[in-house]
Amino acid sequence: MTRRRRPSPRPLRAAAVTVLCTAAGASSLTGCGSLPGMAKGSDNDKPIVVMTWAPEGTKATNMPGMPAMAQAYARWVNASGGIHGRKLKVITCNERNDSVQAARCAQEAGKAKAVAVVGSYSQHGRSFTSPLEVAGIPYLGGYGLTQEEFNSPYSYPVNGGQAALLAGNGRQLGSRCERVSLVRPDTIAGDELPELLDAGLKAAGRRPAHDIRAPEGAGDYSSQASTALKDVGADSSLGSATAGAEMDSSCVTAALGNRTGTFFDSFRRVQEDHPKVRIASIMGSVRQSLIDSTGGSSSPLEGTYATGWYPAPDDPRWGPMKKVINKYAFDDNRIDPDDAGTQTTWIAYTALRSVLMSLKPDGISARTVRNALDHGHKVDTGGLTPPLRWGYNDPLNVPDYPRIVNADVTYQVVRDGRLVAVRKGFVDVAKTLERYGPRD
Template sequence: MKRKRTLAAVAALAVACALAGCADDDPGSAGSGGDITVAFIGSTESQVYSFPESSDAAKARFAAVNDAGGVNGRKINFISCNDKADPNEAAACGRKAAQAKAVAVIGGISAAGDSLTSALESAKIVYTGNRPLSPGELHSSVAFPLVGGGSSTAGGAGLYAVDTLKCRSIYVIDGDVPGNRAVAASFKAGVKAASGKEPRETVTPATSSDYAPAAAAAAGAGADCVYFAISVPEMPKAIPAFRRALPGATLITSSGNLPGPIIKALGADAEGFVLSDSQIPVTTTGNEYLDRFHAEMTKYTPSATQSPFALSSWMGADLLVKVMTGAGGDVDAASVLDAYRKLGSVEGHGVIGDFSFSDKGPLSDTPRLFNLKYTVFKVVNGVPTLAGAAQFGDAKPALEA
């Protein structure tokens, strides 16, 4: 559920300072006395991406920690900033986090990740919990994503389309937004790595009222599988046209592109959709860690959508709490960054694949992609559903091609 967050520069800074106890000394030097300030920065409402639930998820995790006594007795002061998918706003959010002495920033989805990571790197503030899209998020020394985001999810889907679905004529619908273009490129790389062939594609406007021409183009190409790299609001406009033009085709996208409300709106047109993600479906039952995510969201942010994006940010917040608790002594930006740099293996709790933070990720050109695991599932009776136990594939062959 969208909520407007007015973040005029003076007002937001005043609020942040009032909450965090800003002083005139260096950012990040809060010391061991009062509350620990943690920020969220992402595209919570914009014309490109709107995922307020990522901020809500971090808020819920920290509220639960505070109710349990805080981090070694210190409460977490949570502040949130909407970057509005705008580079200038993202940079301003980063500066505000530093001025508020935030020890770390939890991310979600940002269409302005380059500007954001540049600001956080200058302030030496950890950035985690995000789903990386931009070059900055894939290269910045302060970026510690728990999942590969669009890169591993889409690259893995490309491998899966060829090796498991046995697609032979694959078509890509690519929304003309930088994040979507990057996701489409990863999917195409996966297809090419598995088949040696480049799939055909149609690039559509960022927003469109008519997807019939794109669907006709895919049908004319004899597509048996279609991958969608378009923004979430475009999905209910696009999918019916493709179901009519290609009734027998397998439709594929990332799970974040098909959240529960969109699945419900599409009805029968969503059935059988193949979804890829770095995480198991949020609708999965029987996983204690996932159950805790749902319980905290329900208790502390009950109106928020419990989406895959919310889960990523919640997991980032949860790991941050563990890092801060184990750090001991002063908890400030410098000590948190040092702790993350020394952090080794990270448990995925069956929700994401286990992985390890190392000096560099396994790919030389995207050194901050530490976790390249992905999983695939389907929409069954209106619910994203795993076929048995979660199985995580490795998207590295797609991304290193």
């Protein structure tokens, strides 16, 4: 008697599972992706990984608010549905103001298969650029400290970096000051600053600034303050203009990052025996928190000129960022919404989100992000910058800074203890950089 073979139960089980997947919703079951006819190994349920790095806990400039802002941004995005339903995962790295560690951070981004490094701060462009280029990872919205950020085809800056700030500061001071001294860090990044400031001064018809180098992590700058006062002629009758005069004969500008407050403290003590000299700086060196901590409206920073990339801290266009901070990072005291680093990270992540949402959910990678940027994807930052694009024809014609797409700056002043705008709108310093920028 011939036995009939029992049918294999596997087709039945497979069919049953298919029914279950359909009933429950395939997108909610991780096991359904491997069934016949469905995308095998789909990345749709995997988080999109990005990295943000900045120095923390060092003796020089620290920017802990940048990775903290990145994490708050990710919490907000994920609470709002993610990127096409996928989670945005931010990994952070302490760059430590160290070239070796900067390279390691870039290597970690490669190992994590990050689709971009976003809203980050480092003085060591030579160290992190090569590993990112090898891994094919775009660097979107760096702080703008290094030449490499404006040379590498893998870099997509959201501002004009130190170049625009210093050139803008020179133009701002050139309209007010007969003589200027610059106190800046004795570092590779600091070596570029004098020529950039002089570009702005020259555009305003002024002589070059006196260049005064200073150790980046010093606890006292009395020697540099005395030199600055002497160089601008503060001890002569020519330097007797007051802060309220139409023209300030003597101005001292400092660009020392977190140590700018230390310099101004030393400057105030040394200045007591000299006629009043107007002081100035660039955003990132003068912060609202520094003004508050030194006396608010009674602060020695009252009347200080400042040049920034973005609108003044009280501008309503910062409202969306402040709402996200209040809801998703209200107890994180690392985040200062008035800090240029925090603001840069917000703008960089705004750009990232815009790019990611333009891509197919299953087609997001470092390569596709880079391709979208290279093909001119347009980013609206809500008026915090002009519309941003990094296509072939979008970079400005700025020698030595071929990746600049935004050379706008704002002029601000400390008035009644608050950083406020001197004039409405932005000042475009592209022509200043084009005509007078540094040459190799």
